Amino acid sequence: MSERAVTISEVARHAGVAVSTVSYVLSGKRAISADTRRRVLDSVRVLGYHPNAGARALASKRANVIALVLPLRAGMHVPVLMQFATSVVTAARQYDHDVLLLTADEGSDGLRRAAASALVDGLVLMDVELHDSRVPLLKDLAEPSVLIGFPADSAGLTCVDLDFARAGALCVEHLAERGHTEVALLGAPSVVYDRGTGFARRTREGFTAAVADTGLKGVALSCEENFDQVSTVIAELLDTRPGLSGLVVHNEAAVNHVLGALRQHGRRVPDDVAVVAICPDDIAERSSPPLTSVLIPAEEVGRQAVRLLMEKLEGHTVPEDTLLQPRLTVRDST
Amino acid sequence: MSERAVTISEVARHAGVAVSTVSYVLSGKRAISADTRRRVLDSVRVLGYHPNAGARALASKRANVIALVLPLRAGMHVPVLMQFATSVVTAARQYDHDVLLLTADEGSDGLRRAAASALVDGLVLMDVELHDSRVPLLKDLAEPSVLIGFPADSAGLTCVDLDFARAGALCVEHLAERGHTEVALLGAPSVVYDRGTGFARRTREGFTAAVADTGLKGVALSCEENFDQVSTVIAELLDTRPGLSGLVVHNEAAVNHVLGALRQHGRRVPDDVAVVAICPDDIAERSSPPLTSVLIPAEEVGRQAVRLLMEKLEGHTVPEDTLLQPRLTVRDST
DNA sequence: ACCGATTATCGAAGCGCTTCGACAGAGGCG
């Protein structure tokens, strides 16, 4: 156990200056002579001074903490969510902010509490539904917020996400270029569509529209996450659609089951059936064969979300919608 | 955007009492007449008062926030980590605390900063290695901490975890009871063992000891997480050990690959090979066939970690080691 | 050599809360 915490006044005394001078050295909000600055910084180092977060928050009305609101809903792929979360934390630290983790079980009250108590300066919300109960609250809060994902009506909100519609279309276009004429989308579990989760629906819309545009035959299905169900769906698909030769899989948990089921049914990838996935690179690379895929740029999304939030905290206005363009990486499955 | 935040003095004025009286009503630290209490609570409700977290932290020297230190290392199964994290958050809220999320990229400095600035009152560390660089720092900090997992030398620390050695043994004993005479452990990726992650090694030790105790033949292998490598390992195993009929799998990401590989090699589960997994119930239940398994009681571990931390924050002494007993659920794979 | 502008620093007033000691008033006891 170490001794009592060092305060700013001890630093001031040690450096032979006023408390306010130390504060200005640390914040850089007023000009300070090089000599004084050095003396102060030396004292800070020698004494091991760390500003008290509570005092700072009280005096400056800025906690330097943002909330990350992360409900963990059924059917969501947790590793991807954690990629977002990690990049939010990393980005926040670059702006000298910390991250408070809020989960689902308090519901919207958690947001209200954290905001009203000035625990946090702003909010990043993940796993946004089309009709998300947290959204009305956001407009009520004094604190700025950024959503990762789009609700049905995003007017007045700041939202960031991969352009999933475009991603879905991109997969279809790739298969079309490879000469496939009949394709299928295996999407999220049905519960995710039912809940109205934006990204799942938008991928499906992009897929469907692109199928129409390119003149292919195509069908979009939901896809559960256990092997037997995947195997059944694949069997049916192969059975009822003999012309089918291209598969788009937008379901991280099921993607390996899909490959397993194709193997089980004697289909080779990519010779008999081509597969494009929308999933993180590590999953695509680790599959057998490695999958052609559109990755979800979680790191970039998280970083942008934080950047936008920081802009809003500065009082700047920011674009409402930020859609990141998907990129397709060709591997061995198409 | 809502109006300026309500302060305690506005509540006091509204209720016709002193500021300190409001404080005592809210904290319950002094006796207050029923009548006054009611008036104050009414005013709190009417005005929508939320105490300012910074001011409270400054005056009381308690931030009511704990840090959750969660490095996301390669080879760790993220959904399981998130189960821990979620239960830590939920449990913390029950003690009226919030959770600050710290990740790896700041290293130990993040801990030091959060602790020294009084941002947090205590720490919960996850993903502990046998020789964890964060551990020496902990003994230096004034703030109490609890580890989820055990380092090599846990003396002076408070640690909670599933008794993985016992879990490994339990799986072997179950297979022995079922009459199997030759078994294998498929464990974590080799990088996890190399890093010296406690839970992987302890499971292996428990497995090995139990194999010796029960007089079975057995081998413990590490296990990578892509299908081809799993398939190769399984093939070798079946080839070189014709008597092998029991498998213990301690690798959430590989467990489905193991089943796929057995299927590929024409082995039926459980008729030809019995499989016991150490993994969350949802994975075990969703597999085909549903797996006999020992689950990792993430919710319980997280809850205990928080409970112990809160005890320490109260100044109580707590046991150094808390090992939760594993329980095996029999399903269709053995 | 003097004046106004500029630069560097200081002191003090809060930020909103908790907590300590003080103190009225009520109640119990001899």
Added chain:
DNA sequence: CGCCTCTGTCGAAGCGCTTCGATAATCGGT
């Protein structure tokens, strides 16, 4: 009835920091 003990409430003193306005020192221009 006086004294003492509780109860319930109040006022004030911080907690450690930021920020505002004031002031002293410095400087260039004439």
